[in-house]
Amino acid sequence: MTLQEASDGGPTRILVVDDVPDNVEILDARLSSRGYAVVTASNGEEALERVKDEPPHLILLDVMMPGLDGHQVARRIKDDERLPFIPIILVTALNEAEDVVQGLESGADDYISKPYNFRELEARVRAMLRIKFLQDELDLKNRELELANKRLKKLSITDGLTELFNHRHVQGLLHDEFERSLRTGEPVAVAMMDLDRFKNINDTYGHPTGDVILYETARIIKETAREIDMPGRYGGEEFIAILPGTEEEAAAAFAERVRHAVESHVYRDGATEVRMTVSCGVASFPGDGIDSPESLLKAADEALYQAKHGGRNQVIRASQASPATE
CATH class of the missing domain: 3.30.70.270 (Reverse transcriptase/Diguanylate cyclase domain)
Known part of the structure; x- marks a missing residue:
């Protein structure tokens, strides 16, 4: 499985969130050419709807947007326990240390400053996707272990023939x-x-x-x-x-x-x-x-x-x- 291919066999989905259409178009073209399936949103509310409808494997999230900003969107996604782990890379024109800290504290996993270097952007995307897929594998193993423990517990308290308590x-x-x-x-x-x-x-x-x-x-x-x-x-x-x-x-x-x-x-x-x-x-x-x-x-x-x-x-x-x- 490559980073452009999800564990379910489909393409890796990246959600690009930015209120500037030109930025969205550029990122869509660049990432699509690398084999990723790109989904876009122009504001924070739309981004949350996209995540709710079909959780992406990674989010490129602009910080400065009208309405819900990137920090608020990241916090809501990370606080939703129903969602799987989704790496979030904040895209920001701000590069002061305090702004970076605020972004990471809101739940973002990485950040990149505008204007961005595409090679750096792609490297950060690949790094976050590797973490994502490793986390998914770990979650799967934990679920399998939990099911195995439940089966083992049932076997330890159940009569094998009648399936009643022993x-x-x-x-x-x-x-x-x-x-x-x-x-x-x-x-x-x-x-x-x-x-x-x-x-x-x-x-x-x-x-x-x-x-x-x-x-x-x-x-x-x-x-x-x-x-x-x-x-x-x-x-x-x-x-x-x-x-x-x-x-x-x-x-x-x-x-x-x-x-x-x-x-x-x-x-x-x-x-x-x-x-x-x-x-x-x-x-x-x-x-x-x-x-x-x-x-x-x-x-x-x-x-x-x-x-x-x-x-x-x-x-x-x-x-x-x-x-x-x-």
Whole structure:
């Protein structure tokens, strides 16, 4: 890629801003002959519109203009966070040190004095464009790194098969939600859900069919959950949903919707069709004997145990469950 060619494959665009038509015509002709695509503006307001419509790769900006002067235009462009980095070369008849400092402080990246030497002008344009393209490459690499970090973070907290939160992350979320419940006084509930006789599916149809069932069950749970709920795969064929702001009765209603959806669903893996059921246990805080995330989880797990051993395909609340026996 040359300096006359932008990263998108098109020509490098240079915006020339000057209220004197002869100056614009001279710069347009000189830069166009070097392969640049030149866009022009005759005042500061028009320059800002040009930048808004299609940001150029570099701006040659006259300082002394009616209305908005070059310093004001440069400052507005540099203060606009929506714009990419655009090098600005101020073109000025003033060459006092104070004028140069003012121009650079307004956001300009370089300056050249009138009457300018075309070789010097072109050299400054090339230098600024090299900086521009290096900055663009850096910005691209930073965006790629940010996306890679986001993907890595997602992988670290997600179960690869079901795309739900994994066991470790669910544990952390449960502690966070329990602490939030203590602070705010709002309830929090947990629903534990376990596919019934899942081992028979793997033994009869094989693990690929079992994986289809796990994935589709996870999809059912996600579709049943609210946006603020946090469903996860707790392990094997067991799932969990953390339900913020939810009391036990509402948690049981959620689990019942999941139970009904699973019972009604036909799981298909090629020609294989399977029907499944799920057992659920729910518990909420505040609740009898619940004073920690661990005790909340244990209460829901014990309710699930009773649902499994009391006939399966049902929802049991911790408050209705029989005391656990040793």
